[in-house]
Amino acid sequence: MSLYLPFGEPADVLICGASRGIGLALCQQLLARDDVRHVWAVARRATQSPGLAALAEQYGERFKRRDLDACDEEALTALALERQQSGAPLRLVISTLGVLQQGEARAEKHLGQLNLAGLMTTFSTNAFAPLLLLKHLLPQLRGRQPCCFAALSARVGSIGDNRLGGWYSYRASKAALNQLLHTASIELRRLNPQACLLLLHPGTTDTELSRPFQANVPAERLFSPAFVAERLLTVIAARTPADSGSFRDWNDQPVPW
Numbered sequence: 456m457s458l459y460l461p462f463g464e465p466a467d468v469l470i471c472g473a474s475r476g477i478g479l480a481l482c483q484q485l486l487a488r489d490d491v492r493h494v495w496a497v498a499r500r501a502t503q504s505p506g507l508a509a510l511a512e513q514y515g516e517r518f519k520r521r522d523l524d525a526c527d528e529e530a531l532t533a534l535a536l537e538r539q540q541s542g543a544p545l546r547l548v549i550s551t552l553g554v555l556q557q558g559e560a561r562a563e564k565h566l567g568q569l570n571l572a573g574l575m576t577t578f579s580t581n582a583f584a585p586l587l588l589l590k591h592l593l594p595q596l597r598g599r600q601p602c603c604f605a606a607l608s609a610r611v612g613s614i615g616d617n618r619l620g621g622w623y624s625y626r627a628s629k630a631a632l633n634q635l636l637h638t639a640s641i642e643l644r645r646l647n648p649q650a651c652l653l654l655l656h657p658g659t660t661d662t663e664l665s666r667p668f669q670a671n672v673p674a675e676r677l678f679s680p681a682f683v684a685e686r687l688l689t690v691i692a693a694r695t696p697a698d699s700g701s702f703r704d705w706n707d708q709p710v711p712w
């Protein structure tokens with residue numbers, strides 16, 4: 456029997472990066488489950504997302520949308536407090552936030568396209584924000600109850616698998632995310648032996664993030680967000696605490712660091 460899904464008692468889940476793409480699909484699938492009490496859907500513009508608005512209409516009080524930049528520690532403190540006061544245990548957190556080419560962030564093809572602002576935006580969002588999210592939710596994850604914190608990384612963050620080069624900021628920010636959360640998994644093991652911290656590669660998924668880069672992706676390798684959400688929940692359900700700190704893909708295969 457799975458330790459992490461389904462939950463033994465109605466529990467809360469929190470998706471950070473929920474306003475579109477894979478995060479939105481996860482919200483849809485989690486709200487459809489009767490072992491989920493509340494879904495907390497967090498993004499910078501959660502309340503402006505038409506997809507989340509439709510879910511709010513359908514699921515009412517069970518669905519909580521919050522506008523929050525996960526780089527903002529004051530906002531994270533307030534969110535954690537509000538979630539704590541809602542009563543139900545927090546059993547699953549999935550960080551689906553990320554940027555590739557947005558604002559200052561750039562998918563650089565060569566060194567000449569790098570700049571400090573782009574590097575800093577990409578690192579703050581992709582590597583630091585999920586770690587800060589974990590920091591602020593940690594009091595709700597420690598103890599002896601089974602719980603899972605999963606963050607979407609990317610295979611291109613693998614140093615061992617890097618044969619193509621390019622995408623300096625994105626690749627390096629995901630490699631940093633992997634190291635930061637792997638380190639946190641060692642600390643978390645002491646704070647909750649039933650917890651599992653995972654890094655997950657979703658596969659190339661048809662979302663706003665990947666859209667400018669889909670031209671050379673064969674149709675059968677371009678997944679829908681709904682397919683990926685279902686796969687990620689299956690991978691999480693198959694885990695045990697011994698897997699904490701590992702990096703796996705949508706097909707439940709380990710990814711090299």
Ligand SMILES: NC(=O)c1ccc[n+]([C@@H]2O[C@H](COP(=O)([O-])OP(=O)(O)OC[C@H]3O[C@@H](n4cnc5c(N)ncnc54)[C@H](OP(=O)(O)O)[C@@H]3O)[C@@H](O)[C@H]2O)c1
Pocket residue numbers: 471472473474475476477478497498499500501523524525526550551552553554580584607608609610656657658659660661662663664665
């Ligand atoms: N799509 C792919 O092919 C692919 C492949 C490998 C890995 N991934 C990873 O999978 C994850 C999900 O990607 P996706 O394709 O679903 O991307 P997406 O459609 O662009 O969604 C990204 C989400 O992150 C939120 N977000 C960005 N910055 C944030 C911040 N500072 N605070 C809070 N929320 C923030 C965005 O909402 P707001 O703009 O409203 O904040 C949005 O909801 C990302 O980590 C990505 O790197 C994707």
